[in-house]
Amino acid sequence: MDPARFERKSAYEWHIRPFGKMRVPGVIFASEDLLREMDEKVHEQVVNVAMLPGIVKASWAMPDAHWGYGFSIGGVAAFDVDQGGVVSAGGVGFDISCGVRTLHTGLKVEDIDKVKHRLADELYRAIPAGMGSTGSIRLNDAEMDAMLKGGARWAVERGFGERADLERIEESGCMFGADPSQVSAQAKKRQKDEMGTLGSGNHYLEIQRVTDVHAPEIAAAFGIEQGDVLVSIHCGSRGLGHQIGTEFLKRMVIAAPSHGIVLPDRELACAPIGSMLGQEYLGAMRSAINCALANRQMLTHLTRKAFARILPGANLPLLYDVSHNTCKIEEHPFDGVLRRLYVHRKGATRAFGPHHPDIPEAFKEAGQPVLIGGSMGTASYILAGTDLGMGLAFGSACHGAGRAMSRHQALHRWSGRQVVDDLEMRGVLIRSPSMRGVAEEAPGAYKDVTAVVDAAEGAGLARKVARVQPLICIKG
């Protein structure tokens, strides 16, 4: 995009003054280089979101923003129920509560060097990945509803993990306000065989090593040091979330005129928060958040068991679990008043600063861990929320590298086998059922994740704590 289309507020903050039907300004956080690389559609989508009823303060895009559906991926917007605010199925997306969780292993790189291939093979056997894979348990109707109500708490009660895990998950592992009766029979059917599965696309399970520590005091609070081996899991609410997204998108598009809402883009389908449809969506969407939390908890359990078979005695406590496709009620000061807002983050991570009441006691001084997934060949980052970020975009930061090119282009440029061989030469073991899938996810198809997190830090959204690099990647 041409930077001349924006009013530059700082090195990393670009404003679009309200015009036409925009109710608030648009703001993109990015370096000039990242902004220039961004698709024109990001501008259009940031502007469209700014037109939605009840939007508060601004329509934001994070440094990894790219062309999404209705909202850009990397879009953040908050709505006030007292100003006719809306909840948007398009603003949350299809993969409700997709997110990243990171586990400690208590191991150093040299501890796993000798068993790396065995560990990769064992994890690949243990983690159902890719289309057509199924989980090891089937839920009956009562258990499905219990899972949708209980989230990771349900999973722990069923033996998938430890009680201590729950303290390290947003919402303590259980999203309040879930209403499984609002989840259709189709959505539940789609989930029946998918509990404890990774999915495909950009989802992965990685064994990583900490290559750099940028903020030693925060890293100490997070319990990480250079050379540590970590596990990161990136996935979401599986078929259930996708089906809920699909169904409510259609219902909200059809109902929009009856709510007096003119949609600048059908994908921005939304309903007033106070409407019956809005409330039904919130009940279903929160159920999907619990599904995602339960799913990542079950994958954690499978990972621990696989580790125990190869490295007996290894202990894998949870560092943190954070979602990046959600709508949550949060309190934020605005215009001198504390307001209760419905904050949509679509491909954006919550990044609460130090002393926020919703972050675990252990991170009170450090700020919330913000887990940023990169591409499989490059790096990922662990950031921390900041006080400054709370005032910028209601405590939000980027979520990943963001794609630089389409799957189509990637497929023409790389062969999956070549990508796997090249990465193995560089010490990264890839295990995947689909070489075409690997080609579509080639590292070169993504933006430079370091440039993205540098921009997030430069803008003040979050602070860089550590860089991690993959050793093993299980790809769906």
Place this chain on the structure above:
Amino acid sequence: MTVKSHWEHFSHQADVGVRGIGATLEQAFEQAALALTAAITDPGNVAPLKMVRLSCSAPNAELLFADWLNGLIFEMATRNMLFSRFEVHLKKNSLEGKAWGETIDVASHRPAVEIKGATYTELKVAKREDGSWLAQCVVDV
């Protein structure tokens, strides 16, 4: 003028666009369904062994098209199948469809991605200048 029915993919930064072209609207829907399968695997490697019926309704042709693809995505996910042959019959605001395919065999189909849903992004159903029909949208993978 006769139009050769065909399908194609178009680029979306994060995902895939599926497009069907046909002499009739029905054919365009059928071709787009082939493009949907082709985002996952080569439709030529999927045997049309078993038939599944679908029906959907929506207030307009574009939402109906998204519904058709979402119906197929649901059937693929819950039956663990891939499809390679399609038949669509349209009435005003509803669709009766058939899809033939087989159970996914990961070793032979090597599915590249699992499709989450058909989106309303770049969603278009239209008659083209040459008289052929086009049906397209971006699918989230």
